[in-house]
Amino acid sequence: MVLKSESTGVEKKFYELCSKLCAELNLEIYDLDYLKGSHTLRVFIMDPATKTAVIEDCSRLDRALTPFIEEEEWMPSELTLEVSSPGMFRHLSSVKHFEMSIDQDIQFSVMARLVSEKFPGLPKSLQGERKIIGKLKSVDSEGICVIANDFELNLKYEEIKKANLEPALDLE
Numbered sequence: 001m002v003l004k005s006e007s008t009g010v011e012k013k014f015y016e017l018c019s020k021l022c023a024e025l026n027l028e029i030y031d032l033d034y035l036k037g038s039h040t041l042r043v044f045i046m047d048p049a050t051k052t053a054v055i056e057d058c059s060r061l062d063r064a065l066t067p068f069i070e071e072e073e074w075m076p077s078e079l080t081l082e083v084s085s086p087g088m089f090r091h092l093s094s095v096k097h098f099e100m101s102i103d104q105d106i107q108f109s110v111m112a113r114l115v116s117e118k119f120p121g122l123p124k125s126l127q128g129e130r131k132i133i134g135k136l137k138s139v140d141s142e143g144i145c146v147i148a149n150d151f152e153l154n155l156k157y158e159e160i161k162k163a164n165l166e167p168a169l170d171l172e
Contacts, residue, residue, distance in 0.1 A: 002157045004093040010034060013074055018043050021064045027057055030086040031093065040080040044090075051100065053085035092163040098139040101165055106146065107133045108163035110155065125149045133166050 007015045011034040022029045022045055030044040045053045045061055061083050069075050092098050092106065109131050116122045126132065126149055134148030143156040 002094050002098070003160055003162060007032070010036075010074065010076070014041055014043075017068060018045075018061070018065070021061060025057070025060050025064060027053065027061065030090070030097075038080065039076045039078045040082060042082045042084075044084060044086045046086060058083040058085070088167050089164050092165065095139060095141060098136065098144055098163075101136050102139060104136055105133060105166040105168065106136050106163055107131065107166040108146070108155075109161040110159055111161050112159070114153075119151075119153065121151065123149050123151050126151060126153075 006012075011032070014034055015029070015032050018032060019029050026047070027045045028048050030046050032044065033042040034040070035042070043061065045057060047053060047057060062081060065081060065083075069079055069081070090097070092101060092108075110129075113128050113130050114122055114126050114132070116127060119126075132146070132148050132153070134146035134153065136144060136146055137152070138145040143154065143159070146153045146155070
């Protein structure tokens, strides 16, 4: 992972099981979160062709997981399962997520405010900002390039606190 730590323990087991079941259902796992305190497993899935999921896809994975939840020893005794699509404003936490979002608008927060000392030529409109919206232009293993206010901003992943898609909504 890039903006999120690697899965370990029970969360890793959930990820491996869900990935296997998704592959059998011709789906992909987009992301997974296990909230230990509430025993909530959130699985975000998508159809590789459409990059989203419909309710029937979510139901199929839910039904496929049920026997494992009831029979596997390592499963928490109380588990709340939530299966959904990644959504329109999907979070971006891996290189693959960013790659799938090239040429789209994203919103992201940076660890430290933007300053012209670090980004020469930084427009005044971006100086001091921590939350930015821009078009994702490129992605590599080290970071991303975003065009924000006509300025090319190159950031390493460790400089980004969180990121998500920011789709344009036509409200007419």
